[in-house]
Amino acid sequence: xxxxxxxxxxxxxxxxxxxxxxxxxxxxxxxxxxxxxxxxxxxxxxxxxxxxxxxxxxxxxxxxxxxxxxxxxxxxxxxxxxxxxxxxxxxxxxxxxxxxxxxxxxxxxxxxxxxxxxxxxxxxxxxxxxxxxxxxxxxxxxxxxxxxxxxxxxxxxxxxxxxxxxxxxxxxxxxxxxxxxxxxxxxxxxxxxxxxxxxxxxxxxxxxxxxxxxxxxxxxxxxxxxxxxxxxxxxxxxxxxxxxxx
Ligand SMILES: [Zn+2]
Ligand SMILES: [Zn+2]
Numbered sequence: 001x002x003x004x005x006x007x008x009x010x011x012x013x014x015x016x017x018x019x020x021x022x023x024x025x026x027x028x029x030x031x032x033x034x035x036x037x038x039x040x041x042x043x044x045x046x047x048x049x050x051x052x053x054x055x056x057x058x059x060x061x062x063x064x065x066x067x068x069x070x071x072x073x074x075x076x077x078x079x080x081x082x083x084x085x086x087x088x089x090x091x092x093x094x095x096x097x098x099x100x101x102x103x104x105x106x107x108x109x110x111x112x113x114x115x116x117x118x119x120x121x122x123x124x125x126x127x128x129x130x131x132x133x134x135x136x137x138x139x140x141x142x143x144x145x146x147x148x149x150x151x152x153x154x155x156x157x158x159x160x161x162x163x164x165x166x167x168x169x170x171x172x173x174x175x176x177x178x179x180x181x182x183x184x185x186x187x188x189x190x191x192x193x194x195x196x197x198x199x200x201x202x203x204x205x206x207x208x209x210x211x212x213x214x215x216x217x218x219x220x221x222x223x224x225x226x227x228x229x230x231x232x233x234x235x236x237x238x239x240x241x242x243x244x245x246x
Contacts, residue, residue: 023105024092035108036093044112045085046119047242055217056081056242069181069216076225077209077235080217082242083109083116090241094212098146106146109212109240110153117208117238126208126236128201129155129162132223133192135169150240151210158208166202167226168195176215184218192223194230204233214239 011032020029022037029037050060052067055075059067084090097105131147139145148164155162171191176184207227214220220237227235 024089040089043089045088054079075217075221077220077237080237081120082214082239083113084241086213086241086243094241103149106149107153110150113154113240114157126160127205129160129208131164132211133167133169135172137172147211163201165195166199166230167192167223181216184216188219188222192226194226199230203231206234207232209235209237211239213241213243215243
């Protein structure tokens, strides 16, 4: 009890001399346990209707339309949605998280994703949460899988299990950044496989497939195809941000 109040006192003194600041804008935080400020949170640009009902791309003119890309090649996921556009504070957050390795940002990003899920997909909750796997060599180089770090706190919010070993990345792939859609699809084709064939944990389940950023959805679609092979009933690709393909 005494120790706890000493701890609070030390924290108060520390905060007096070193007030907690927002990771993104360095503005002062109202609550000491916040990581980003309310203004930065509000400035996250959400994807509003009209969006493609399948892949969530904003390149449609009417709600409930399907975009030209999805009409050309139907993705393997049932739908894809993202919490924010990949710009402004969302881009900054991903950058801090992934490239500056501020891994403590994962729970904040997961919280934002959880709020977005409720807004975009109502209360159509997933049964299982699955991070898009990295190739083992890539994961060793990076030291972590960003999708896994997001999936764990998100699954806790949904109160659903995380399954990280149902699909594996069997082939390393080039970074997709500078590739066009067709090249991206070829790059990830056959990159994922169901780990044990038919997987009882996935049978007829709705799987939330989690990643940090989605651009064309090619990676998500290739991974969703493997999940479907393993028996998943529905796959919803859900990412923190969506980059524009235009
Ligand atoms: Zn801020
Ligand atoms: Zn689409």
